[in-house]
Amino acid sequence: MAGGLKEVRERIKSVVNTQQITKAMKMVSAAKLRKAQGAIVQMRPYADRLNRMLSNILSNLDGGATTSFGKERTVNNVLVVIITSNRGLCGAFNTNICKEAIALIDEKYGRQRRDGKVSVMFVGKKGYDYFRRRFRDFNYISEHIPVYDNPAYENVSLVSRAQMDAFSNGQYDAVEIVYGRFKNAATQIPTAEQWLPVPKMEKDPSQKRADYIFEPDQQQLLENLVPSILQLSFHKTLLDTQASEHGARMTAMDKATENAEELLKELRINYNKARQEAITTELGEIVGGAAALEG
Amino acid sequence: MNLTILSPEKEIFSGDVKSVKVPGSAGQFEMLDNHAPIVASLAKGEIRVLTDKGEKVVFNVEGGFVEMLNNEVSLLVSSVRED
Numbered sequence: 001m002a003g004g005l006k007e008v009r010e011r012i013k014s015v016v017n018t019q020q021i022t023k024a025m026k027m028v029s030a031a032k033l034r035k036a037q038g039a040i041v042q043m044r045p046y047a048d049r050l051n052r053m054l055s056n057i058l059s060n061l062d063g064g065a066t067t068s069f070g071k072e073r074t075v076n077n078v079l080v081v082i083i084t085s086n087r088g089l090c091g092a093f094n095t096n097i098c099k100e101a102i103a104l105i106d107e108k109y110g111r112q113r114r115d116g117k118v119s120v121m122f123v124g125k126k127g128y129d130y131f132r133r134r135f136r137d138f139n140y141i142s143e144h145i146p147v148y149d150n151p152a153y154e155n156v157s158l159v160s161r162a163q164m165d166a167f168s169n170g171q172y173d174a175v176e177i178v179y180g181r182f183k184n185a186a187t188q189i190p191t192a193e194q195w196l197p198v199p200k201m202e203k204d205p206s207q208k209r210a211d212y213i214f215e216p217d218q219q220q221l222l223e224n225l226v227p228s229i230l231q232l233s234f235h236k237t238l239l240d241t242q243a244s245e246h247g248a249r250m251t252a253m254d255k256a257t258e259n260a261e262e263l264l265k266e267l268r269i270n271y272n273k274a275r276q277e278a279i280t281t282e283l284g285e286i287v288g289g290a291a292a293l294e295g
Numbered sequence: 296m297n298l299t300i301l302s303p304e305k306e307i308f309s310g311d312v313k314s315v316k317v318p319g320s321a322g323q324f325e326m327l328d329n330h331a332p333i334v335a336s337l338a339k340g341e342i343r344v345l346t347d348k349g350e351k352v353v354f355n356v357e358g359g360f361v362e363m364l365n366n367e368v369s370l371l372v373s374s375v376r377e378d
Contacts, residue, residue: 049371211332212333
């Protein structure tokens, strides 16, 4: 590939431009990642204390605890919530989440799928794009897609509250969430979690019976506490996916910058080759011309 | 006693207080120093705080939970407005 001098020079210029863009995008993602991680950290004290209250109440109940959100029933209608990003350029991040969701549906809800009883709700646009193009046998719910860009707690809890109500009045018998769990900037784990019904809560046998006044009684407290915990865990999946998105984009853009560098190396060699060739030819012509004059 | 008010998004209040009155779902009650350990859920209403310096602070909440243990009060609220 020893194209003309001018062509090679132009290609080098365009690759350098692309490289600058990918480099900038990587830095932007790094900053956004820090912010997204901050939101997760901010939530931790609240989550810790909520869980402490839960375990205190459980330690005081004899036998297992069940609430209206924990009742298992025959699963006819399923809701799968898929949380993806709104934008691309983050490698296979969104595709991996979608594949995880398909694997979950095939494995756990094959019968419901044949009966056309699987509903899929999207938060974030990319998941919707992926599914709409490939499958026609799900009921799609797309009204909550924009929530991804506005993850204020109040806003998100409106959405999770609506899904809890749908579970309570029997519209769905199970709700699953598929999202990108954030491990670190370089690792995102597509994860499927059963959100409803709530898995049975067991008390920690090592924990001593807490000596508390409970107001109202434990059972009623549990009924109030569980929805808050559900809302919080729904919110957490969204925040996790956002942090994961920026992590994935950072990695993708870093890779792209590296690739551009390699391409540039090759192009520069080609450019120098072409330049030397041109000089050699020119010299040959001059020498040839001089010899002809002398002759 | 020490009071911390937390929402999922941030810490709203933290500091030493003389008393805190909360809208418990079974009725309003007030906690002072050395109150017995308690866990309670809250209804919509006002949280009235009297700080050690004598300042009065009022928050409006839509609901939440309160726990008190060893003079540490944690108030967990989902949406809150300061008056």
